[in-house]
Amino acid sequence: MAHIAQFTAAEAAFVLREPVRTVKKSLDLGPVRPVLVRRAGAPVRAIEWRDLFYLYAVRALRDELTPKARSEFYEALHQTPVELRDEVRFGRFRVSVRDLVQEVERRTSDLAALAEKVEFRADGEPLLKGTQVEVYRIAALLDGGASIEQVLEDYPSLSREHVETAKAYAEAYPKAGRPYPRTSVKRALQGAGLEALDDA
Template identity: 40%
Template sequence: MADTTVLTLREAAFVFGDSLKNISRTVDEHAGLAVTLTRGKRNVRVLRMPDLIYLQALNDVGHLLTPQGRRALHEALLSGRSANQVIVGGFSLPLAQLRNEVVRRLGTLNRLKNSVDGNPDDPLIKGTSVEVYRISALLDGGAEIDAVLRDYPGLTRAEVQLASDYARAIPKKGRPYPKISFKRAIVTLGLDALDELAVEE
């Protein structure tokens, strides 16, 4: 059965602990390294399992390969000619070991995806009614985890970190959430002083 794994470039950047800029540059430098899929009204470049294994091989031994060697390696991976190893020049690369490392890395992304509920475009932290992207926006706005926990006492530290990791791997589409919570906005604007004036009147 063929492997149907596909990752966006941003997901791949998260999985490999790299920047989107570096992953995009690698894809641009290697013809055929990504395919374009239509998702809704957008065209999205995605990487398949052979492409991910290739990226893992580049991580491991890319600095030892010539441009020709890199092309030969990617072509061999795409062809699926060997299930055990790929030989490029004087290198023998163990495919099982490379694939296992990719699967391990994918496990982190899959755990993130399984930790949310609801609409994939605006998911909730599993078991809560709190939007993942709302929490990540607060962190992006400079809020410390402890401050977020004070505003959302039903969350755990791990759930706040999950929201940050999820948004890094799978960014929100459309309008972002505010980077400051309603509670913080009230404190910042000093609106509690208005309550005191209303009581005095």
């Protein structure tokens, strides 16, 4: 399977299950070589699948590779397509990578599947598929401290999977521009003691 996709730091963080700031630091430190790509009209750093695989592999092998060996491993990955072999050889090392490749492929498939759970309004705003509810609105509520159960109370048409999708999508594809409020109108009214207005 050829890997030609490029991944932003946020997408890589989703695959690696790490905070975006940790991934950005890895891109700053090297040896990974990010390139600038345009996403949503703005230039962002992105890495190829091989670089993403390297970041995953060095975390899995952190106790076995010295800093020098990591650099050699990176260069070896860029000389022969890793997906075409079971191991990577460099210096006196042979590293079995089949299980690591399979795991990164599984995780990048999860990222692709996430995109399938979202559809877009005419203005480009992502909506939870089959609803008219904005992905980033739900993610903002979770960021504001609401539990999944509280979100489901405020949006009874949504399922738990919808809410989890919103959270994951917003992490992998952060919202540009003005954020959504971190509390729902219903909870804001309750907090102000104006519950009766909500029923009016």
